[in-house]
Amino acid sequence: MIITQTKAMFVDAFRELHARKLFWITMALSLVVVLAFALLGVDPNRGVTFAWFVIPGFEEFAQRVPPDLFYRFWMITIGVNLWLSWVATIIALISTAGIVPAMVTSGAIDTMLSKPIGRVRLFLTKYLTGLFFTLAQVSVFVVGCVLVIGFRAGDWEWGLLLSIPIVTLFFSYLFAMSALIGLLSKSPLTAVLITALLWFAVFVVNMADGIMVDIRSGFEEDRDTAQVQMLSLPGRIERLEERLAEEEASGEAEDSRTAKVLESTRRELESFDGRAEEASKSAAAVNKWHRYVFGLKTVLPKTGETVGLIDRWLIDTKELGVVFPDQFGSGSEGDSVYSDTPTTLSEIKPRAVRNQDVIRARSVGWVIGTSLAFELLILGIACFIFARRDF
Amino acid sequence: MIQEAQGPALHIERIEKTYRKGRIRALRDARLSVERGSCFGLLGPNGAGKSTLVKSLMTVVKPNVAQGTLLDRPIGDKKVLARVGYLPEHHQFPDYLTGAQVLKHVGAMAGVPSAECAKRAEANLRLVGMSDWAKKRVGSYSKGMRQRIGIAQALMNDPEIVLLDEPSDGVDPSGRRDIRNMIRDLKQRGMTVFLNSHMLTELEQVCDRVAIMHKGRVVSQGTIKELTEDGRRVEIELTDEETAARIAQQIPGLVDHRLEHDGTVLKLFGGTPETTQSVIDLARREGATIRRFFETRPSLEDLFMEAVESDASVGAVSNASAKGGDA
Secondary structure (H helix, E strand, C coil), X not given: CHHXXXXXXXXXXXXXXXXXHHHHHHHHHHHHHHHHHHHEEEECCCEEEECCEEECCCHHHHHHCCHHHHHHHXXXXXXXXXXXXXXXXXXXXXXXXXXXXXXXXXXXXXXXXXXXXXXXXXXXXHHHHHHHHHHHHHHHHHXXXXXXXXXXXCCCCHHHHHHHHHHHHHHHHHHHHHHHHHHHHCCHHHHHHHHHHHHHXXXXXXXXXXXXXXXXXXXXXHHHHHHHHHHCHHHHHHHHHHHXXXXXXXXXXXXXXXXXXXXXXXXXXXXXXXXXXXXXXXXXXXXXHHHHHHHHHHHCCCHHHHHHHHHHHHCXXXXXHHHCHHHHCHHHCCCCCCCCCCCCHXXXXXXXXXXXXXXXXXXXXXXXXXXXXXXXXXHHHHHHHHHHCCC | CCCCCCCCCXXXXXXXXXXXXXXXXXXXXXXXXXXXXXXXXXXXCCXXXXXXXXXHHCCCCCCCXXXXXXXXXXXXXXXXXXXXXXXXXXXXXXXXXXXXXXXXXXXXXXCCCHHHHHHHHHHHHHHCCCHHHCCCEHXXXXXXXXXXXXXXXXXXXXXXXXXXXXXCCCCCHHHHHHHHHHHHHHHXXXXXXXXXXXXXXXXXXXXXXXXXXXXXXXXXXXXXXXXXXXXXXXXXXXXXXXXXXXXXXXXXXXXXXXXXXXXXXXXXXXXXXXXXXXXXXHHHHCCCCEEEEEEECCCHHXXXXXXXXXXXXXXXXXXXXXXXXXX
């Protein structure tokens, strides 16, 4: 009976989606994006092309970035991070916002509740049918992109299929909120608006986290730079002091250039020391505030970081160095030369690498686990209300 | 799915439902019993608690107290609903589904396998006269057509008992007649029909037993004959008012029944054939000419109105009415 009922609800969800024009419009737009992606080409001799047009300014980029990385990078950056995570998600939220309110409408809910199916199972199955929308859209888009990369670059990136569960998971956080608000308000419009507001709040917290991590990385880079720069100074001062002592012994100390250089080097050391200390203090101060933001972020769904897992899994830091050499530096091109206790300037981690390190140090378990905990809490509240309410 | 009869199809010992922390008492002391294979009618004014009672049985509303059985299972048991059909009042089916799809979906939700669903959908569409509209979307249906589809979906699980909440709501007279015939047909097939309606003539024509509900209570129940027995009266119309008055004065000593005298008409309540004969003999002895003589019973409407109007006799009923339009 459970299978029959579940199948019936999914068939009904498909019919509902089929009846909603927005579903097919989104699907068509997804295919247009895939087609545009297929028309994008990279040729070391010609540069980046779109259909038969050469896009100017990308000649060096085309020589530096191999085709498979080129397609993977654009698929993740534009396809996943922009199209699926924003545009398609907003359309999906609008399209699915009516699912729960329609279910709990007086007259419709009576028929459903009078069937031999528990209320919690009924609600959760309906919730899953809402995710079906995103799953269908994302699957079509991602499979299309995998085929494009396979045929255009000769690289079959099956790992990209991970985008399907990851983007669906990301959408599930938002849809859980939409379902709860839809249940309480019985209004699709209210569900969309409040979910968008909550999503924006989560986005602001995530952005605050990103900005604070970036600022802290900047201070840490400054600190390391100052520390590396002053590493050689004590030795130099010592040598200058010895030379000055010799000059004084030989009576050549008056108007000595060595004394001036020594003085200037001491000031330089003090300056670097001061800069390093100031940068350390600033990093600590940012860190203190960042802890509060991070604490708040921990209990909220990690929308950006969940989708960011695709970047983490499919493009490593070395490859980021190939795509963005200015930000990630040469150290990321080959074996890492960066050190946590740098002694030369080339060993200092650039800011972008530090940011990536921080983000990538957050475990998948933390990103997905805490987000799922939030989702389960929201769904738990919704189920509790749905199970107890009179209709 | 009609099974061997055991206990009553529905037996409510006690059911109570309050809203707003007890301030509104929608159901109180509602007791009734519905025999298997019978057609039972529940009537009452808007806000009497009829729909709340049905919704409580179908687990749409959670009663505070529910003692009793539905098909020998405790009220509120989810599994038993696989054997119960239900037509909600003001039901809504998704506009994007066709009539046949609604039936198949509802059947599947009741746990009916898909092959069986297809067969039953076809049969039920035929039963409600909607075969020609099976592939048209519900959004294009008239109110009467939606009601027919509503009845058809209630039968998709081939239920042992079907609860129809205002089945004739918005249906034209010919449609109402069709629905009455459908109900009779279901009863003939051995199905128990629980009819919730304020269309009194409809209940009168198809129900074996009825209950009258008012302000959350079942104020009376029984067969229509039982309920109307108290109000049964013999009316004897004479030609002469004076003679009628004279006879009226003598009757209390002659028979032990209530008599009302209204002009030339003598109304004898609850009289037996013997006592009626005594009154006729008296009239003859007094030389009266009998213009008309007939036995009459109160209609269901009379009983209904009496129940509603005799609010004081219902007891300590609070002014609280049930939640919603027809709670």
